[in-house]
Amino acid sequence: MDYDTIIVGGGSAGSVLANRLSARSAHRVLLLEAGQDTPPDNVPKEISDTYPGTAYFDPRFHWTDLKVHTQIVSHNNPDAERPPLRKYEQARVLGGGSSINGQMANRGAPTDYDEWEARGAEGWSWKNVLPYFKKVERDLDFEDEWHGKEGRIPVRRIPQQHWNAHAKAAAAAFELAGFKYLPDQNGEFTDGYFPVTISNAEEKRVSAALGYLDAATRARRNLTISTNTQAKSLVFEGTRCVGVVAVVDGQEQEFRAKEVILSCGAIHSPAHLLRAGIGPVGHLRDMGIPVLAAVEGVGQRLMDHPSISLSSFIRRSARMRDSDPSRRHILVGLRYSSNLPEAPKGDMFVAVASKSAWHAVGVQIASMLAFVNKTYSETGQVRLASRDWRSEPVVEFNLLSDRRDLDRLMNCFKMMAAMQMSPPLAAVTTDPFPASYSDKVRQIGVVNEKNRWLTRAIATMLDGPQALRSWLIDRYVVEGFTFQQVMQDDEALEAFIRKATIGVWHASCSCRMGREDDPMAVVDTSSRVRGVAGLRVVDASIFPVVPCANTNFPVLMTAEKMADTILAEG
Structure with a gap:
């Protein structure tokens, strides 16, 4: 046919x-x-x-x-x-x-699409694409000029009263740092913290x-x-x-x-x-x-968006539980401006993960995931490794090929560290560490029974004495850089970021x-x-x-x- x-x-x-x-x-x-x-x-x-x-x-x-x-x-x-x-x-x-x-379920900045048009995509400015963003969604929370009500993808936000204690502490840390609360991430594009918008309905x-x-x-x-x-x-x-x-x-x-x-x-x-x-x-x-x-x-x-992570151990009382109404691991986000002269407002983003993986250790580890919202690194490429259609191509992202991305991630890590040590987050977490999405992390993240049992054993030890937990994190979790190192030495921080930066898919x-x-x-x-x-x-x-x-x-x-x-x- x-x-x-x-x-x-x-x-x-x-x-x-x-x-x-x-x-x-x-x-x-x-x-x-x-x-x-x-x-x-x-x-x-x-x-x-x-x-x-x-x-x-x-x-x-x-x-x-x-x-x-x-x-x-x-x-x-x-x-x-x-x-x-x-x-x-x-x-x-x-x-x-x-x-x-x-x-x-976020859209980006209006300036993104005006830049699309400036780069030659005529008819793709913000005023041209907004009707199609609205066409996609069925917003369950807002009805205004920013949102659609008839689309095929439901969009909503988890109310603050349903946030776990760690997410609430992160929001309090953002507030303490001077950021304002935004009820709607997809409303007016401005700096602040907000409940993240998700493509989800009835907890599915x-x-x-x-x-x-x-x-x-x-x-x-x-x-x-x-x-x-x-x-x-x-x-x-x-x-x-x-x-x-x-x-x-x-x-x-x-x-x-x-x-x-x-x-x-x-x-x-x-x-x-x-x-x-x-x-x-x-x-x-x-x-x-x-x-x-x-x-x-x-x-x-x-x-891709270059990204790094600052992680920490969550005290028992602040962890996510399967009985939580939403079971969402990322509830709150932060959008802020680096004030890089040529960058638009809202060029940086931090997502707060109150659970880092599906397994028992993941429940114990929180992460602040930061990425350069407006990246200037655009020298990546896709090439063929072989003419064989079954072969995957050669893929080189060349993240951080623009120094401005590296500098902003270094500044962002210091800002996240300051918020991590502020009273709201210090009350619910311990043992902060610079995290890397390494092969070891990937391997233990594969869903299987071996990893299920292995992480349960490790989690039991992590919930033990403070000295044991700190030793385990330094010995088996941290990969080459400690929190003290990167906070006291800019060369170590730069080396960590160059090694640990990944894309966010x-x-x-x-x-x-x-x-x-x-x-x-x-x-x-x-x-x-x-x-x-x-x-x-x-x-x-x-x-x-x-x-x-x-x-x-x-x-x-x-x-x-x-x-x-x-x-x-x-």
């Missing part, structure tokens, strides 16, 4: 597009997703859980072979030591990141798959959803994309369509383009791939949208790939710059806007 549109990737963008395009009954849509289905009547309990820590660490829902470089990779000095590869959890399940993420996650691919949508005769289906290659006739070769439950099939849309995210969408011969000429020739279209920006200028900008005369633009403002016909990209890879936000809602907005564009074209 031939289709009008084939969507490759059933994540957040793909779910939106499948719903909106198939709403036109004559428009035949095929949605391909490499991972498993999450039908409304059979959602895995780990995904539906309001606490996201189990889904996020469950390898059933990941591209398990994907590893990336987060530190700067030197290409000018071949003798330089290459930084370590890190696992980078990218979703492989219907709903994509929205099925496993922290359910953070509402992913893009659940919101947009509900039973009524799935019943449409013109929509076909094929899960456990990995795209192998794009099919071209000349320079027109006419279909996709995919492996469905182990069997290779070819599907044809008038148009193909890649919605595979900022790592896998550029990889598909490169394997098809669309990309930088030098790299394609190095890989032995015939050049179909010379598009220098494919895979270039990859971005907001991969973006590797197939940027821009003007026709921009040599690094990969798609136009209607998401059409330059140099070929019948092919679009709709996901976070087309962002001109990563916004000051968790990227899920900007992706949903982008897909809503592009769906209207595609339908308007006929």
